Amino acid sequence: MTRNLIVIGAGMASGRVLEHLFETQPGAWNVTLFNAEPRGNYNRLMLSPVLSGDKTYAEIVTHDAAWYEERGVTCRFGEKVARIDRGAKIVVAPDGTELPYDKVVIATGSNPFMIPLPGHDLDGVIPYRDLEDTERMMGLGSAPGARAVVIGGGLLGLEAAAGMAARGIDVTVVHIMGHLMERQLDEAAGYLLKKALEDKGITVLTGTNSKQILGEGGKVRALELDDGTELPCDLLCMAVGIRPNVALAKDAGLAVAKGIHVDDQMLTSDADILALGECVEHQGAIFGLVAPLYDQAKVAAETLGGTQAAFVPKEVATKLKVTGCDLFSAGDFAEGDGRDDIVFRDPSRGIYKRLVLEGERLIGAVMYGDTGDGAWFHGLIKDRTDVTEMRDTLIFGPAFQGGAQSDPLAAVAALPADAEICGCNGICKSAIQTAIKGGAATLSDVRAQTKASASCGTCTGLVEQVMALTLGDGFEVQTVKPMCPCTPLTHMDVRRLIKAKALKSMAAVMQECGWTTLCGCASCRPALNYYLLCDWPGEYQDDDQSRFVNERMHSNIQKDGTYSVVPRMWGGITTADELRAIADAADKYKVQTVKVTGGQRIDLLGVKKQDLPDIWADLNAAGMVSGQAYAKGLRTVKTCVGTDHCRFGTQDSTGLGIRMEKALWGSWTPAKVKMAVSGCPRNCAESTCKDVGVICVDSGYILHIGGAAGLHIKGTEVMCTVKTEDEVLEYTAAVVQLYREEAAYLERMYKWMDNVGLDHIIERVVTDADSRKALADRFYYAQRFMQQDPWAERTKPEYRELYAPLADLTLEAAE
Amino acid sequence: MSDWTDIGALSAIPERGARLVKTAMGCVAVFRTVDDEIFAIDDACPHKGGPLSEGIVHGRSVTCPLHNMVLRLDTGLAQGADEGSVATYPVRVEAGRILLDTERLRRGRVA
Structure with a gap:
């Protein structure tokens, strides 16, 4: 006897059910197929090739009119089922006709999720779900200069973006997460994908929040981002995810959670109603990929035929x-x-x-x-x-696998003579061997003669192996000290590559420089964070989690886990009011020790982590900011009282020191930077053991650099003499910037000076006025992003919670 | 017997960062890695008691902020030439919430 089967939804899952059904149980069912879309089953996965123009709609239809006719399927396309009456066992069509059923298969799929941004209901704001959406995007391609914005950097969003870009549309992708396709890819792969899309002319904005959609005459005009940027567009496609379409099932009183609940046999809470596909929930999981849907279709068909079968979710x-x-x-x-x-x-x-x-x-x-x-x-x-x-x-x-050679030299020996060793410069194995036979005995000789490994340096190991093979025991691998165990490259190699390849994120550096670890180590991460911050001011986002505790907490950690707090005292000058505020803070937060520092300021030691935002807020309120006594950056500018009070003073050393500190505070440098201004050659501010020291004389200012009084005692070298305070500021900014750009992380100025030579510094900062000006300009440009008091920032509510424990279970235990 | 306690949202811990949970048995540091894995270990470094929650998190390890001892978050063992270990605690994430097994941490209360 033929039984009535009503299938609701003609997507990929139900198409597969019908195929199984007519194959295994021919003539058993009288099928009625409803579909809200005005067409039958097609391969939704292939909408992207249709969008990009690689396929036509006709090519992606899986079941055509003839197929349904041959099998006697009654097609009711473009009709959305009104309801299911389980008591009467009827399905009600939108026109009110009632169809009795023996079994129902619900395959209503999913609905695209639309973010309820203001303006989401404007004309031209569409999801990417069906053929209508696809055609809408295709239609835009014929308009010259058309622009589109895609919200969502998941698979669907990127396919929409790529398809539209292929049709000549100017596309921008806006993605809220830090990297593309974060559910399938990690950061490194996400970075490569972003790069590839950008190479195709698509603009990709990650870590970006949308604020509202702007319209004009009821039609979309632009997307406004959180930061106020407007992205003009003629079409806005939202592809941020899907939700199981459960409305009909819920209305029929079936068990529904995230999706329609089904058991292993694909039965819903009603034994005569089955469900499958994107609309169901099975053991708490919902489905978006096609492979499990096909498995479900097979099980559903067998259940309908009365055979025992069970759906088992597989690793996908x-x-x-x-x-x-x-x-x-x-x-x-x-x-x-x-x-x-x-x-x-x-x-x-x-x-x-x-x-x-x-x-x-x-x-x-x-x-x-x-x-x-x-x-x-x-x-x-x-x-x-x-x-x-x-x-x-x-x-x-x-x-x-299986009998692979483990000796790397054997692998290199096996390479043919024309095998490319250095990809950057196109140098093959034989060219390197020829150079070696011609007398090149060291890596730098080979680099100089062939250029092999002279660009990005990632082939250095390979070049060395060729040398070891050719020279035999006569070759010793040079010991250049790599930055850390994550990379064979040195600090200088990495700095050079960051500039040369315009690497602007940590993921970019780690990928392009061949890092062997997933996210670096405690040694390379702070260094990379500094290099990126220094080289791409205003573009690179400082990464708190790649900073040592002191710089992350903006306080110095002490051996017992408490912190010390040092407010800035410009040029070592303070006031009675400031001292009173410091004293009040010391009382209020039960500071263990109050100490005068060597840099002419006051250190409050023993502050608890959870009190930090409060003590900062109090000091901020009294007009003080962070002294950055913890920073690889400008610490203090120590001064003497100069002409204000001293009978020997030749210039206003205090005023100049304050000007310098105000100009230079907040800058990040490879290692700490200390400065001093002494009002006369008696040098009371000890300028000659500072990174930058100024000694005032009657005729002007002697600028010293490269001193230190810590682990090593180093007297300064004289860089030059200048006539005005303005010149002192320009020369100081220039030399600090040169140091920022050229030194390795954690390398004090004197060590950098030893490496590059004083002559090089004088040439760039003193002799060449254009170079000096350019350095100072770059320094002050970077300062625009750096001169923000970290204390003021961290007393804001969004930061405050980070200073408190996540949970306190002791309270509970005390009850 | 396990005693799963909701201690907060996953999003409350910065990626490659940590937050503290105060307990009767001392502070426990709860870490979140770059892959959104969650680990809970004692906050005190076996070397000189440094607060591990303030260290730099890399892969499944943390470097102590005081003297750079590196500890595995999953095993609690010191890495490289160093010896020592910290206690680890079962922790999992469900629907964006972090659940810590506080069974061992509450023992102090019962005793």
Whole structure:
């Protein structure tokens, strides 16, 4: 006997159910197929190629009119089911007709989630879900100079962006998270993807919040961002996620949570109603990828036929191609204990691979650029294969397993003579060997003669291996000290590459320089943070989590975990009011010790972490700011009283010191910078052991640099003599900027001076006036972003909570 | 027996950062890694008691802010040439909330 089956929704899941049904139970069902869209089943996944123009709609239809007709399916397309009456066992069509059923399959899919931004209901604000949306975007391509904004940097958003860009539309992607596709990719892969999209002319804004959509005459005109920036657009596509479409099921009184609840047989809480696809929830999980949907379709068809079958969720791998960029992610690359990473990066080819291991098993993989081994890794994850034996070469894929050579020299020896060793300069193995036979005995000789490894330096190890092979025992690998164990590159290599390759984020540096770790270490992260901050002022966002505790907390940590607080005293000058405020703060916060520092200010020692924002607020209220006594930056400008009071004073040393401190405070430098201004050669402010010291004389100012009185005692060298205070400021800014740009992190000014030579500094800062001016300009440009009192910032509510414990369970215990 | 206690939102801890939980048995540092993994260990470094919650978090390790001892967040073991360890506590994330197993941390109250 033929039974009545009503299928609601003609998406990819229901199409597959129908196929199974007619194949395994021909003639058993009288099928009515409803679809809210005015068409039958098509491959929604292929909308992107339609958008980009690679395919037509006709090519992505999976079931055409003839298919339905042959199987006697009654098609009711463009009709949205009004309701299901479970008591009467009828489905009510929108025109009110009542259709009796034996079984119902709900496959209503999902609804695009629209962020309720002001203006989201304007004409021209669309999701990316169906053919209508696609056609809308395609239509925009014919208008010259058309602009579109896509909100959402997930797969769907990027496909919309790439498709529109392929049609000549000027596209900007706005993504709220720090990197693209954060659910499938980690930061490094997200960075590579962003770069590839930017190469295609798409503007990508990550970490960006939208404020409202602006319209004109009821039509979208622009997207306004949180910071007030307006992105003009003719179309705004919101692709921020989907929600299971549960309205009909909920209305029918079925069990619904996030999605329609189904059991392993795809049955809802009503045994005559099945559900599958993006609208369901199974064991707490909802579904967005096509593979599990097809599994569900098979189970649903078998359940309808009365056979026992059970849906078992499987480990799902995502292999994606976004605008020709190969991506792969599988398994779990977050959450859990005892995991290890294996990271491989090939900067010149833009490849990134990361494997996540737990014990002897591979549990996750992320790949970008070269995803050829993805299926193999996915297999290892699914089968829970023990990978202990192949762990060392695992990342190189299946081709490398079994009898692989482990001697790197043998691998280099096996390279043909025309194998390219240095990708930047196109130098092959034989060219290096020729140079060596011609007398080049050191790495720098080879670099000078062939240019191999002279650009980005990532092939240095390979060049050295060629040398070791050619020279035999006569070659000793040079010991250049790498920045840290995460990279073979030196501090100077990395600084050079940051500028040369315009690397503006930590993820960019780690990828392009081939970092071997996922997110660096406690040694390289603070250095990179400084280099990026110094080289890209106003562009790079300071990263608190890459700073040592003192700079993150804006206080010096003491051995018992308390902090010391030092307010700035410009040029060592204070007032009775300031002293009173300091005394009050010392009482109020039970400061253990009050000490006068060597830099002419007052140190409040023993402040508890949770009191820091309050004591800062109190000191701020009295007009004081952070003395930055913790910073790799300007500490103090020590002064004597000069002509104000002293009978020997030749200039206003106090006033000049204050001017210098006001100009230079807030700047970050490779290591701490201390300055002093003495009013006469008696040098009471001890200028000759400071990083920059000024000694006033009748005729002007003698500028000293490169002194220190700490771990090493170093007297200064004289840089030059100038005539006016303005010149003192310009020369000081210039020499500090040169130091900022050229020194390695944590290298004091005197060490940098030893390395580059005093002559070089004099040439750049004194002899060459244009160079000096340019350095000073760059310094003051950076200061525009740096001169903000960190205390004032951190007493704001959004920062305050970070100083308090996350939870206090002792209160509970005391009850 | 486990005693899962909600101690706050995942988003309350900065990525590659830590926050403290005060308990009757001392302070516990709860870390969030770059991959949004969560770990809980004693806040005191086995070397000289430095507050580990203030250290730089890299991979699944933290470097003590006082003298740079590196400790694994998952095992609590000191890395490299150093020896020593800190206690670790079971912790998990559910629906954006951090749950800490306080069973061992409340023992002080019962005793």
